[in-house]
Amino acid sequence: MPENRKRPASVPAMNRLLVFWLAARTVFQGAAADAKRTQDASQDGWRVNSNHQTDAHCMFTKRGPPDDEEDGIPIHITNNCGETIWPGIETQSGTGPGTGGFEQAPGNTTRLWVSPEWQGRIWGRTNCTVSGESASCETGDCGQLLDCQAGGEPPATLAEFTLAGGTDGNQTFYDISLVDGYNLPLSINHIPSDNTTFIPPNLTNCACIATSGWLDGSAGTGTTYYSNDTYPIPWETDESDESVRSWCPWPNLVSPPEKPGHGIFPYPDDSIPRPPFSPCLSSCAATGKKEDCCAGEYDDAEKCKPARYSRRAKNVCPDAYSFAYDDDESTFIVPRGRGGGWEVVLCPAGRSTSILRQLGAELRELGAGGRLSEETVGRLQNVTYITMDKGDAGVVRPMVMTMMMVRWTSFALVIWLVL
Numbered sequence: 001m002p003e004n005r006k007r008p009a010s011v012p013a014m015n016r017l018l019v020f021w022l023a024a025r026t027v028f029q030g031a032a033a034d035a036k037r038t039q040d041a042s043q044d045g046w047r048v049n050s051n052h053q054t055d056a057h058c059m060f061t062k063r064g065p066p067d068d069e070e071d072g073i074p075i076h077i078t079n080n081c082g083e084t085i086w087p088g089i090e091t092q093s094g095t096g097p098g099t100g101g102f103e104q105a106p107g108n109t110t111r112l113w114v115s116p117e118w119q120g121r122i123w124g125r126t127n128c129t130v131s132g133e134s135a136s137c138e139t140g141d142c143g144q145l146l147d148c149q150a151g152g153e154p155p156a157t158l159a160e161f162t163l164a165g166g167t168d169g170n171q172t173f174y175d176i177s178l179v180d181g182y183n184l185p186l187s188i189n190h191i192p193s194d195n196t197t198f199i200p201p202n203l204t205n206c207a208c209i210a211t212s213g214w215l216d217g218s219a220g221t222g223t224t225y226y227s228n229d230t231y232p233i234p235w236e237t238d239e240s241d242e243s244v245r246s247w248c249p250w251p252n253l254v255s256p257p258e259k260p261g262h263g264i265f266p267y268p269d270d271s272i273p274r275p276p277f278s279p280c281l282s283s284c285a286a287t288g289k290k291e292d293c294c295a296g297e298y299d300d301a302e303k304c305k306p307a308r309y310s311r312r313a314k315n316v317c318p319d320a321y322s323f324a325y326d327d328d329e330s331t332f333i334v335p336r337g338r339g340g341g342w343e344v345v346l347c348p349a350g351r352s353t354s355i356l357r358q359l360g361a362e363l364r365e366l367g368a369g370g371r372l373s374e375e376t377v378g379r380l381q382n383v384t385y386i387t388m389d390k391g392d393a394g395v396v397r398p399m400v401m402t403m404m405m406v407r408w409t410s411f412a413l414v415i416w417l418v419l
């Protein structure tokens with residue numbers, strides 16, 4: 001049966017309370033659960049240092065920027081959208097870039113830098129009304145401040161970084177997260193330093209493009225920032241401009257379009273035309289139910305299963321996190337660069353990438369050993385290999401650190417609910 005209920009622009013007050021309670025439990029129970037999982041997380045050379053985990057829970061943060069730019073890690077933010085965007089930056093650990101957000105004109109690249117052990121996240125805010133220090137935004141709002149002091153309000157596509165993760169902090173973990181919902185297309189690109197140019201862009205540069213009008217053709221591979229035909233990137237191949245327009249389940253839409261007949265007559269939801277900019281709440285943010293938030297008795301990989309939102313999110317953005325236990329296929333792990341950095345592009349050109357599925361084995365080799373064999377580099381230039389069906393072979397195994405990021409996603413939700 002189609003659903004005729006119209007959902008208000010934000011989670012209703014009762015739900016907020018429920019979500020608050022659930023999210024708080026997720027965060028605090030999470031610490032214990034993470035510690036437990038750490039013990040069995042040693043496989044395939046993906047070892048996780050439990051001390052690191054603990055440190056991350058009682059971390060300090062500085063606004064920044066780091067005193068010494070030489071030692072800083074470049075974080076560039078590019079607005080490739082057609083309109084002004086207000087990026088938000090949350091520093092969860094380490095020294096931040098000295099700003100929590102700003103206004104960014106279309107085409108602008110803003111170059112920031114953070115400390116080498118920075119942990120944080122970046123997202124795009126839309127439709128903001130700015131007045132002095134305040135900014136009230138339709139999506140990604142952070143307590144109506146232009147310079148965010150905490151995370152953004154769902155839904156927002158997130159770029160998450162733990163620059164010094166893994167054993168001895170020698171690996172960088174990053175991901176695109178749709179756990180808090182989706183607002184804008186986003187990509188993360190590696191900016192190589194002089195001695196990390198050996199890291200091929202096709203293993204590192206991921207994108208999530210789930211907005212109609214932003215999809216390029218449907219070839220199996222393509223290029224993005226910092227990549228070229230020598231380094232083709234495996235793309236998601238099934239979505240079309242039409243299909244991507246309706247991926248968000250109707251109940252998760254922030255502003256569902258008016259239904260014909262004022263919603264009185266049953267009408268197949270997905271055939272109602274939606275605007276290209278159509279922010280989508282995750283199941284957790286939309287319902288606040290324990291099973292959708294992997295909370296309470298559902299805080300368990302065996303019990304918390306992807307719901308409709310997660311499955312659809314995974315189809316349009318195979319390289320993104322879609323729900324709290326989506327560790328298997330959602331985290332990028334590379335040797336920690338000294339001097340290399342990252343660019344976050346809002347509204348990148350191209351298509352969603354499918355790197356973790358298609359090139360997961362090569363990414364594991366890079367992350368674990370800090371280098372790639374000649375044989376692997378050869379494979380990475382072979383388009384037949386890159387695009388062939390990998391089944392589950394390419395799946396990246398669970399990483400405990402990534403759970404941290406999910407915990408913090410929940411924590412940001414707590415802050416939003418409190419404010």
Ligand SMILES: *[C@@H]1O[C@H](CO)[C@@H](O)[C@H](O)[C@H]1NC(C)=O
Binds near residue numbers: 102
């Ligand atoms: C981009 O924005 C930054 C800060 O917001 C500003 O300093 C810079 O001049 C802008 N660049 C362009 C090309 O507009």
Ligand SMILES: *[C@@H]1O[C@H](CO)[C@@H](O)[C@H](O)[C@H]1NC(C)=O
Binds near residue numbers: 081083084126127277
């Ligand atoms: C809100 O922002 C999005 C993305 O920048 C844009 O596509 C849309 O037109 C804006 N909506 C309004 C009402 O300004």
Ligand SMILES: *[C@@H]1O[C@H](CO)[C@@H](O)[C@H](O)[C@H]1NC(C)=O
Binds near residue numbers: 168
């Ligand atoms: C991590 O890096 C440090 C310094 O570069 C090095 O001494 C240490 O052996 C590395 N640890 C691992 C597990 O590779």
Ligand SMILES: *[C@@H]1O[C@H](CO)[C@@H](O)[C@H](O)[C@H]1NC(C)=O
Binds near residue numbers: 195196337338
């Ligand atoms: C790159 O060079 C820097 C400084 O010269 C060095 O500290 C770092 O370990 C090098 N990284 C790699 C991956 O070789």
Ligand SMILES: *[C@@H]1O[C@H](CO)[C@@H](O)[C@H](O)[C@H]1NC(C)=O
Binds near residue numbers: 226227228229230231
């Ligand atoms: C492609 O990129 C690589 C690495 O950045 C570079 O070495 C190579 O020359 C580029 N190839 C072309 C054809 O531009």
Ligand SMILES: *[C@@H]1O[C@H](CO)[C@@H](O)[C@H](O)[C@H]1NC(C)=O
Binds near residue numbers: 232378380382
């Ligand atoms: C990945 O990059 C390598 C360069 O090391 C290149 O040889 C290969 O063709 C690329 N493959 C894909 C699928 O991007």
Ligand SMILES: *[C@@H]1O[C@H](CO)[C@@H](O)[C@H](O)[C@H]1NC(C)=O
Binds near residue numbers: 382384385
């Ligand atoms: C490219 O990969 C395919 C599939 O693994 C393989 O059959 C083919 O021999 C490879 N081509 C080259 C030139 O290595």
